[in-house]
Amino acid sequence: MDNTANIEILGFIAAVLTTxxxxPQVYKTWRTKxxxxxxxxxxxxxxxxxxxxxxxGFLINSPSLIFANGITMVSTFLLLFFIVKYRKK
Structure with a gap:
C-alpha cells in the first residue's frame, strides 16, 4: 500500500470520528426542539x-474530505433549520 493510501485511511478515520x-447534537436538538x-x-x-x-475536497480529489464534509454539511444544515424553526420569537 502506498503512502497516499495510508494518508487517505488516516483521513477517513478522522472523518468518521469528527462526523x-x-x-448526537443533531439528534438531541431534533428530539427536544x-x-x-x-x-x-x-x-x-x-x-x-x-x-x-x-x-x-473535490478540487484535490480527497474522498475522506468529501465524505466527512458532505455528511457534516447535511448535519449542520439540519441544525440551522432547527435553530430557525424552533427558536423562540
Whole structure:
C-alpha cells in the first residue's frame, strides 16, 4: 500500500470520528426542539467553512474530505433549520 493510501485511511478515520461526534447534537436538538444553547451566527460560519472544505475536497480529489464534509454539511444544515424553526420569537 502506498503512502497516499495510508494518508487517505488516516483521513477517513478522522472523518468518521469528527462526523460521528456531531450527530448526537443533531439528534438531541431534533428530539427536544431546544435550540436555546445553539448560536445561529456560529453555525452559519461553521456551515460556510464546511462547505468550503467540501469544495476543497473535490478540487484535490480527497474522498475522506468529501465524505466527512458532505455528511457534516447535511448535519449542520439540519441544525440551522432547527435553530430557525424552533427558536423562540
Amino acid at each position: 460521528a461526534a456531531f450527530l 431546544d435550540v436555546s444553547g445553539l448560536s445561529l451566527p456560529m453555525f452559519l460560519m461553521f456551515f460556510t467553512g464546511i462547505t468550503l472544505w467540501f469544495i476543497y
